[in-house]
Amino acid sequence: DARVTQTPRHKVTEMGQEVTMRCQPILGHNTVFWYRQTMMQGLELLAYFRNRAPLDDSGMPKDRFSAEMPDATLATLKIQPSEPRDSAVYFCASGLVQGGTQYFGPGTRLLVL
């Protein structure tokens, strides 16, 4: 049963520290999405990739967030420096362009103190 995996599942860090979240999309999927979920804002799309190329990262705070896909099996989301307002659950999802359905990972729960 193919699944999207995310690491770490939980992260507690102090303000100002760098945070790196990793996602392994389902093998063969050619789109990857990063979402952030908070109680106040709900699910927000941060960025998405097609065939490893970033198509849209307009939802990301550019000064501190960055998203990359170094290869087809790994997507990363980095926050540097982290701030308390970045505390949220970060979800990665993958899919096929042709299909349109997104398959979500279990999320990374980030707490910035």
Place this chain on the structure above:
Amino acid sequence: DAKTTQPPSMDCAEGRAANLPCNHSTISGNEYVYWYRQIHSQGPQYIIHGLKNNETNEMASLIITEDRKSSTLILPHATLRDTAVYYCIVRVAEGNTGGFKTIFGAGTRLFVKA
């Protein structure tokens, strides 16, 4: 961008059908309607999608009105495990890039009660 409107919450008795409505009056002709659900503390889970015709799978049925301005997700025999937030989404084609941006609204919180 086509947007969706859903009631914030609904109740359903266990074993009965749960009918979750969604309005998408500005939907374009080539945009699909997708439904996902999110059980507490888990990632959203795909349920079903459709363009014009009604669809059914092992999880649910999707009824789309003829004018495509609204749809209803039907869980035929709701169980306690169906308690979740249900999201109705219209898939938006993103210009010439060929990408597809997905915008999640607030969803409907379904409570299935024994």
